[in-house]
Amino acid sequence: MLDFKAMDMLTPEEWTAVYLSLKVAFWATFWSLPFAVLMAWVLARVRFPGKGLLDGLVYLPLVLPKVVVGYLLLLTLGARGFIGQYLDAWFGIKLIFTTAGATVAAAVVSFPLTVNAIRLALEAVDRGLETAARTLGASRLDVFFSVTLPLMLPGILSGALLAIASALGEFGATITFVSNVEGQTRTIPLAIYSATHMPDGDAMALRLTVVSILLALGALLLANLVDRRIRTLIGRV
Amino acid sequence: MLDFKAMDMLTPEEWTAVYLSLKVAFWATFWSLPFAVLMAWVLARVRFPGKGLLDGLVYLPLVLPKVVVGYLLLLTLGARGFIGQYLDAWFGIKLIFTTAGATVAAAVVSFPLTVNAIRLALEAVDRGLETAARTLGASRLDVFFSVTLPLMLPGILSGALLAIASALGEFGATITFVSNVEGQTRTIPLAIYSATHMPDGDAMALRLTVVSILLALGALLLANLVDRRIRTLIGRV
Amino acid sequence: RAQETTPTVFAAASLTNAFQDIGKLYKEKTAKDVTFSFAASSALAKQLEAGAPAAIFASADNKWMDYAEDKDLTLKATRVTPIGNSLVLIMPADKAKDVTIDKSFDWLAFLGADGKIATGITDSVPIGIYAKTALTNLGQWDKVRERIVGAESVRAALALVERGEATAGIVYSTDAAVAKNVKVVATFPADSHPPVEYPFEIVKGQDNPATKAFFDFLVGPDAKAIYAKYGFVVK
Amino acid sequence: MIEIDIRLARPGGFALESAFTAPGAGVTALFGRSGAGKTTIIQAVAGVVRPDAGRIAVGGEVFFDAARGIDLPIEARRTGYVFQDARLFPHLLVESNLRYGERRSRAAERPIRFEAVVELLGIGHLLKRRPHTLSGGERQRVAIGRALLAQPRLLLMDEPLAALDEARKAEILPYLERLRDEMGLPILYVSHSIDEVLRLSDMVVALRDGRQVAAGPVAEVMSQPEILPVVGRFDVGTLLECVVSRHDADYALSSLAFAGGELRVPQVDLPVGARVRARVRARDVAIALARPQDVSVSNLLAATVEEVRLQEGPYADVALAVGPGRLASMVTRESVERLGLRPGMPVWAMIKTVAVDSRSPDFGGPATP
Amino acid sequence: MIEIDIRLARPGGFALESAFTAPGAGVTALFGRSGAGKTTIIQAVAGVVRPDAGRIAVGGEVFFDAARGIDLPIEARRTGYVFQDARLFPHLLVESNLRYGERRSRAAERPIRFEAVVELLGIGHLLKRRPHTLSGGERQRVAIGRALLAQPRLLLMDEPLAALDEARKAEILPYLERLRDEMGLPILYVSHSIDEVLRLSDMVVALRDGRQVAAGPVAEVMSQPEILPVVGRFDVGTLLECVVSRHDADYALSSLAFAGGELRVPQVDLPVGARVRARVRARDVAIALARPQDVSVSNLLAATVEEVRLQEGPYADVALAVGPGRLASMVTRESVERLGLRPGMPVWAMIKTVAVDSRSPDFGGPATP
């Protein structure tokens, strides 16, 4: 019902943008999550020289203007970038002007948020439980997967939600890194940006904004449901 | 020593931007933190109808393109905005073109991040300790300040760090809401933006980017020091 | 009170250099300050609409100035268009080959298998809109449409070409003039697109002497010399 | 006066139903096997858990009344709750933990002094430490101190001494007795140690799977055979109400007069005439047919066999009438046969002096029931 | 064989120094007041805490050797650690908690069976519950089960039974004895209950403020007067090495032969000829000058007074020679005078049958020292 109305309310290009945004948000979250968990674990549990620097590096995409982040991505991962050229030459991966590139931009920008949330959750895990698991014969890795990870699930979920939300809203890095290519990189924020730069674009901007909000609320609702389930499962109610 | 070099390396306008960025980041964090703590507490501990909506509302600035956030701020808090006009008429508070406005923009954009971090920390606080405090005669409010708040300090610190970092990097909402006025609203990201529109601006953009990174590392370093102290104090080492 | 305050000038981001130089010169000559805010013309127009107390609006195209006029934000009578620009095709310097743009120019052959043209977003960023109009008028839009990548500003488009990420770019001549590592390989026929113009107007309610003084300075000979220096077409 | 009458169901099938009235200035022991519902009752009194129905009142003040919609907030109840897990505040020094409740009590009403508690619990050297550096027993001691210093009007103690060594227990128990007696502080006490319970309690509430099996004065409840499965096999015995009749300073002995005669026991610190309760374990009471001569056993009481109950295993319970009173004895079935014990038979009960515990029910205060 | 020789300092001034060697298939009790360092030793053996110096080896395998730089990871030590706090995994059902260690043990080596443990601990009805819904004792029982099911080669138990009721303790203790005896599982055991320690342990290590005050076989250590301040005043007694000589099924009694004669005790579940250890509390031993007639007390042993030591208070310790053996008795000073007890005097020792505890040191395995 609502769908029908929405169908009518958006133009095909707008639908493309919505679809693209969801795709980018999903894959960005999907790919960055494991790395975020790993990074959070390293930052919270391992001591090594230069850790402060790594810590800073993780926060970098947050602290820099997103346009700068996009520019840095261009410099490194562009077709001529010092990593990008090998990606293309060796694996045939092209990021610039593609949905894959938009996904990378979204993932990079949301990474600090995800890591932060997961790290907070990780630090709240009672290390006594991890010790107990080890006395029961579980190796460090085993402990991580059987005890630590389940107990930090609420944090991971929260991190994922932040990732999805910020991916849905990501604009600066995306437009700078992969530009605005319809059907490839033109996500909702890019579409909204375009709309706000057209003297008669207010209606379109408003429609897409509403769609953004609905998507965010949907993600949140889903996250809350999952969260409640997780908390019941891990006994933190 | 480093300062001297840096002094020489930045132009007066750049110094103004740096100073402004720090000022905005500081005040945005300072003002939003108490509200973030309150909001986190409400979301984590109170049950009421419409909570899901409030939850969604908090995440909104994250999920919307920052330009849209800025535009919405303009519509509500601008000189003709439906709140802004009264702010001016009744309290003489002008936000547009002012550092205060830039601060508001930064605070709004960082709010979801701060709330999320604080909430995660809050949820990790052992409620058994809160109960114990109440059996010892502490009222709910007293318990909050004497037990809950100290125990969630690492989360608050982490939230503050996110707030500062994202305020330092905030661009879209600021330029849309309060424009790009030197000495008032031209923070580092806006200065970088301006620099990229000048034919010879690359060097300036690079310098400011480096300053951004140094500021972020500095904030992080400070946060880590404070964090270690807090953790020692609250016995979570 | 309004007389004593320094006027705030809303200027399109592409005017950043020129206006800053003019501002300095003005200060030298009159010992009076002006404040600038450089952003996208659209953002500035919206801010005016929201009541921003700017004194002068310098747009990068006629559309947003018309928008401001329609909303009764600026003083129509004060409109001047002292400078303009032309549209050029650029390529990375090391791959540049001069071409001529006309209706028979084979864009696909020029671009190769998966070559891209960088310009502004074609439905919002002014340079993109001009580019789209020009290509449409040349009867090429449908062929190259998929090859167009829309950047958030001329500068961003320029960067894509400078870095060799895009095969070619459509930018203003002023931008091409100052860019490194790119070469202008063709200029678009003047009749393929509406003239690129920068209209200036005084904002409604701000036509005080301070504002007027600087507005006049903006269109005066000192300013025109500076415009020329940055490659604008001075009218 | 503590009035409790509550019903409460937990998800998973556990249902609690308990109703009892305990004296306002004594110790009430909650007894029962693991999972019986002891902690749940304590939590209900503290206000940590809300019963489904019923009423809880302490000293006339209604803490909870489902019918009248009363539910006093936790902090207004001022129950000094010693949790089964210590629950120290990790962010505060031991000293601040101890002071936490004290600071929140009325300055004019602080009969329990910081220095006294710290000394009693032997935690003076820990004051500047953080809870996570404490050993299990140290933690528990700080938790006890914290609850005491909150100047509660009711103490809720959930196995407070379980983690402590005997020596420390032996120091803390008399202090709790003094609190009970001198300050008239009512105490709800959970413990699995029958010795502790018998020593400290005036009243026992026995629980089994959430049902209240028995409630009443210690002597009464503990002599009911029904509660054996609740408390497990323990040292059954007799509580004798006595009066201090004489002290023998040379030998550090006291004589206690009771209805059936006199007992010599290790010296009690009470004036002559004071009321005192002596506990005689059944297994410490031997039976002789004639008055034994020249034995170290100094309590030889003329008695009459009232009842002989053969138990499973080697045991037999023999109830002896000593004057108007009763004394339980546990011997072997073999001895019953060998001596030919039958109801009505005159015998001698032998009780070693060193086997008798005694404690005062009314030291410095009015007698409790 | 458990070899321990460690030094360890904690911030705050606590320093531990302990060295002992315990048999490979017995129970070693760690004894000491709160904060003495018991948990610290156990943590060092588990690998949770790293000693500053020293060596730890169990069954020939070196867990830790500072000199040789060996520090086996926790999980490789396979110590079934029952923590002072239960530490159940909150995200797993009780059943999965129990299975956690089991799943990680070698399938071929699972002598400890799930069903048996669940039944023993009475946690069958809790299997589908989550830890946060358990009572304190239930939690502790699950923790014990979890440690046992990890099929450890060494059990580390830090006050495992403190939160449990007597009835449950009475069920679990024999099981631990069986593990020790049948499976040769060495156990390091912390408890403040002397009864538990005396019953279960072969060896005692007594600690005081981190220093090792005594270490050795139970009987030896417990008779040293130096350890009294460490363990507190407890029921001093004598451990007699006996052999089961006869069973009397009718009366459910057994006779135990020892160097000085024979004791009748409640039936022991051991074949005739099995070695067994009987504990006789000093306060349960009365003294008569002549053989008492017609008393319920069935153990009357001819003895000679060896030594009389007057103690403070009303007490006196009397050492009796019974044949080649010794028996401690506690009477009053008054009795000593009244009976005129002096060294060399022939007397009779009276011990009630129901007062004797017995347990087997070697059931189903080789004799332990």
Ligand SMILES: Nc1ncnc2c1ncn2[C@@H]1O[C@H](COP(=O)(O)OP(=O)(O)OP(=O)(O)O)[C@@H](O)[C@H]1O
């Ligand atoms: N992390 C730590 N930092 C500093 N001191 C500590 C730490 N952990 C333990 N201690 C101290 O070391 C001593 C020994 O602690 P341990 O836990 O071994 O005692 P315990 O014998 O097990 O006592 P209990 O019977 O009370 O559990 C105590 O005085 C304790 O305060």
Ligand SMILES: Nc1ncnc2c1ncn2[C@@H]1O[C@H](COP(=O)(O)OP(=O)(O)OP(=O)(O)O)[C@@H](O)[C@H]1O
């Ligand atoms: N939150 C809960 N949800 C479901 N069942 C619970 C919950 N809390 C306690 N129970 C159950 O209620 C019963 C009573 O628990 P309670 O803690 O009162 O026992 P207890 O008598 O204190 O036992 P213990 O001596 O083991 O501490 C137990 O069977 C327990 O499993």
Ligand SMILES: [Mg+2]
């Ligand atoms: Mg309990």
Ligand SMILES: [Mg+2]
């Ligand atoms: Mg301990």
